[in-house]
Amino acid sequence: ETGVTQTPRHLVMGMTNKKSLKCEQHLGHNAMYWYKQSAKKPLELMFVYNFKEQTENNSVPSRFSPECPNSSHLFLHLHTLQPEDSALYLCASSQDRQGNEKLFFGSGTQLSVL
Amino acid sequence: GQNIDQPTEMTATEGAIVQINCTYQTSGFNGLFWYQQHAGEAPTFLSYNVLDGLEEKGRFSSFLSRSKGYSYLLLKELQMKDSASYLCAVLDSNYQLIWGAGTKLIIKP
Numbered sequence: 001e002t003g004v005t006q007t008p009r010h011l012v013m014g015m016t017n018k019k020s021l022k023c024e025q026h027l028g029h030n031a032m033y034w035y036k037q038s039a040k041k042p043l044e045l046m047f048v049y050n051f052k053e054q055t056e057n058n059s060v061p062s063r064f065s066p067e068c069p070n071s072s073h074l075f076l077h078l079h080t081l082q083p084e085d086s087a088l089y090l091c092a093s094s095q096d097r098q099g100n101e102k103l104f105f106g107s108g109t110q111l112s113v114l
Numbered sequence: 115g116q117n118i119d120q121p122t123e124m125t126a127t128e129g130a131i132v133q134i135n136c137t138y139q140t141s142g143f144n145g146l147f148w149y150q151q152h153a154g155e156a157p158t159f160l161s162y163n164v165l166d167g168l169e170e171k172g173r174f175s176s177f178l179s180r181s182k183g184y185s186y187l188l189l190k191e192l193q194m195k196d197s198a199s200y201l202c203a204v205l206d207s208n209y210q211l212i213w214g215a216g217t218k219l220i221i222k223p
Contacts, residue, residue, distance in 0.1 A: 002156050040122065042213035043201070090156070099209025100145050100164070105156040 003027040006091050006106035013081065014114050021076040021109045023091030029104070031097040032074045034066060037088040037108070049074060050097040081113045116140045118214035120202050125220045126192055134187045134200050134217045142207020148176055148187050149201040151216070157201055160187070189219075197221045 004025045013019050025032065034046040048056035049068040063085075065077040074091055088110050092103040119137045126132040138146070145164040151157040163169060163178035163185060175188040189196055202214040 002158065004156065040215055042118065042215050043203075045211070099205050099211070100162070102147070102159040102162065103149075103157075105149075105158070107154070107156045 002104045002106065004091060004093055004104050004106040006089075006109055008109055009107065010110045010112075012112045012114065013078070015081060015083070017081075018077070018079040020078065021089055021091075021111075023074040023076075023106055025072055025074075025091075025093040025104070027093060027095075027104060029093040029095050030071055031094045032068060032071070033092040033094075033103070034074065034076055035090040035092060035105075037090055043090070047076075048097060055097060078111075081111075083113050086111055086113045116204075116206060116212045118202055118204060118212055120200075120214040120217045122215070123218045123220065125222060126189075128192055128194060128221055128223050130192050131188065131190050132192060132219065134189070134202075134219065136185045136187070136202035136214055138183050138185075138202075138204045138212070138214075140183075140204050140206045140212055143180060144205040144207065144209055146176075146178055146185050146205070147201075147203045147211070148185075149203065150198050151201060152198045160200075192221050194221050194223070 007022045031050045036044040046060045047066045067075040088108045090108045091106040094101040117139045148160040149157040161176035168177045173190045178185045199216040201216045203211045
């Protein structure tokens with residue numbers, strides 16, 4: 001148990017669907033992250049939030065829309081996805097956004113886009 | 115460009131020792147992380163090296179040579195539960211994490 005919980009664990013959606021991924025951390029951390037993990041590829045940082053403010057968006061397509069209502073919750077809203085978006089989506093948190101702090105990850109949402 | 119290289123897959127025997135290498139070319143260096151990720155589970159922090167040398171933590175040790183752009187993770191007395199992927203990540207000069215693709219370690223009885 002890492003203290004970071006992601007739901008759902010698995011999601012299958014069509015290209016015209018709208019769905020949301022949820023992440024919750026119980027660690028009192030101030031920074032939260034969305035990562036994409038594809039098989040045999042490095043983790044790709046998508047978004048960073050620090051104290052509820054988005055600080056980084058790494059050229060992510062607009063069909064991915066993050067939301068951070070408070071420091072404990074992070075959402076990733078999905079719409080009109082493409083099959084190449086199928087991957088494991090990991091949420092992580094750290095005490096602050098200083099870079100040299102260890103990340104606490106959730107177990108991820110395995111997304112399949114049909 | 116920035117690059118992290120680590121072997122895709124390694125196999126070792128229960129009770130033995132295995133060394134997982136990681137080489138990097140990055141714009142600056144502010145530390146190197148190792149994470150362990152069991153299949154279907156969250157990556158978990160193993161170690162952070164910022165100075166040269168070996169740091170030991172139980173059965174796991176991590177080594178860093180900044181001049182060579184090289185690190186390794188050493189696992190001793192291997193157990194079946196050590197079967198997992200091991201992720202190497204470097205913090206560059208902008209404090210951005212650059213990740214390797216991970217090494218899948220298979221432990222055989």
